[in-house]
Amino acid sequence: MDEDARAAGSRLYVALGVVVAILFVAGVITLLQRRAQYQALAEETESNAIPTVAVIHPTAEPPQEDLVLPGTLQAYVESPIYARTNGYLKKWYHDIGTRVRQGDLLADIDTPEVDQELSQAKATRQQIAANLELAKTSAERWESLRKSDSVSQQEVDERTSAYTQMQANLAAADANFRRLEELESFKHIYAPFSGVITKRNVDTGTLITAGSGSNSQLLFHLAQTDPIRVYVSVPETYASEVRAGLAAYLELTQYSGQKFQGKVVRTAEAIDPGTRTLLTEVDVPNHREQLLPGGYAQVHLALHVTLDRLQVPVNALLFRSEGLRAVTVDAKNRVHLQTLTIGRDYGTSLEVLQGLTKGDWIVINPADSLEDGQEVRVKQPQPEQKPGAAPVGNTATGGAQKE
Numbered sequence: 001m002d003e004d005a006r007a008a009g010s011r012l013y014v015a016l017g018v019v020v021a022i023l024f025v026a027g028v029i030t031l032l033q034r035r036a037q038y039q040a041l042a043e044e045t046e047s048n049a050i051p052t053v054a055v056i057h058p059t060a061e062p063p064q065e066d067l068v069l070p071g072t073l074q075a076y077v078e079s080p081i082y083a084r085t086n087g088y089l090k091k092w093y094h095d096i097g098t099r100v101r102q103g104d105l106l107a108d109i110d111t112p113e114v115d116q117e118l119s120q121a122k123a124t125r126q127q128i129a130a131n132l133e134l135a136k137t138s139a140e141r142w143e144s145l146r147k148s149d150s151v152s153q154q155e156v157d158e159r160t161s162a163y164t165q166m167q168a169n170l171a172a173a174d175a176n177f178r179r180l181e182e183l184e185s186f187k188h189i190y191a192p193f194s195g196v197i198t199k200r201n202v203d204t205g206t207l208i209t210a211g212s213g214s215n216s217q218l219l220f221h222l223a224q225t226d227p228i229r230v231y232v233s234v235p236e237t238y239a240s241e242v243r244a245g246l247a248a249y250l251e252l253t254q255y256s257g258q259k260f261q262g263k264v265v266r267t268a269e270a271i272d273p274g275t276r277t278l279l280t281e282v283d284v285p286n287h288r289e290q291l292l293p294g295g296y297a298q299v300h301l302a303l304h305v306t307l308d309r310l311q312v313p314v315n316a317l318l319f320r321s322e323g324l325r326a327v328t329v330d331a332k333n334r335v336h337l338q339t340l341t342i343g344r345d346y347g348t349s350l351e352v353l354q355g356l357t358k359g360d361w362i363v364i365n366p367a368d369s370l371e372d373g374q375e376v377r378v379k380q381p382q383p384e385q386k387p388g389a390a391p392v393g394n395t396a397t398g399g400a401q402k403e
Helices: 002-049 112-147 153-185 236-241
Strands: 052-056 064-081 087-092 105-110 188-190 195-200 220-235 247-251 260-272 277-284 296-304 310-313 317-320 323-329 335-339 341-345 349-354 361-364 377-379
Touching: 052 323, 064 195, 087 112, 112 153, 220 236, 220 260, 220 296, 236 260, 236 277, 236 296, 247 277, 277 296
Parallel strands: 052 377
Antiparallel strands: 052 361, 064 220, 064 296, 087 105, 105 188, 195 220, 220 277, 247 260, 247 296, 260 277, 310 349, 317 323, 323 335, 323 361, 341 349
8 A cells, every 4th residue: 555655656746747847848938939029029129220211323414415594585786776966857768677778768857957057157167268368368468568668577477367367267167067067967867787677766747856865865776687696694514615616506485396506606704703604695597587686595505514413303302401411321331411512403303513423322212310320221222213213122131232
């Protein structure tokens, strides 16, 4: 009996030991599983704390560029025409839109006052000329009498002086007569050059005042439109590429698809400090008279730019208080905030003159929370990635893919 009881007790201890061992192993396994879960959770939390970004390369702009600038068409030569004498408009011969040649008669002015002054000056001259003849005869006669001591030298000098004075009076009368003749000739208004009349501001009977002041009446406005010229303001960045002879053409809304070829003829050779632009003149032949002064045109300049210029989409930029920034990613997956020098604004993209290179990876839609030196995870960019489009794909890599 005792032996059976001891055997039963021994089996019980063995069973309890096995149960304890099983429980211990189960506890160890549970602890290891929870530790692995905690570690995986920590790793996942740490991984999720690193932002994932999409990147692209800046796009290089071609060296041959069609620079488009706004411009206003201007006549090659244009001039307002005023009267040089007073009177009333007697008759005009050409209306607006008429093409005239140099020297064509435009209008006649009735000048009664000038006519009377000219007649008076003519009569005065004739009177002085008659007196001159008398003074000459007297001087010669007194010179002869002096030889026989019939008159004194004083009397001879007086007659000679009177003759000389009368000569001066005749010269003054001649000058006044010629002046009035010139005024008389101004009653006829002639075209100073060939062109088209764009304004006629007077009609028959209008009172005409000489000069071009505030009280004077503009008679005509004449413009020469072949060739026609356009002035454009070229940004300082492109000023070094603009030279006389550079090819250019105009595009106008009313002539869709048509190009009017011309060229740069001169520049101001100085940058305007107010606008930081170079004033440039483009001349365009206008034989068919399609281009009208005062019209708006888009001027295209074919520039060969030596400066490396890049283009980035606007959604790749950060607008911060310290200025415009681009976020680049280096080989260690660290971001850097790059200061940029911006050129032209294309609407959906911007021209970058300084701050980036073609090999830089820039972040698309960067978060405002990104800081310089922060670690990021980079999405795999598409090989055919187009400028301004975010890379597609969910594969995270340990670094930015290099070209």
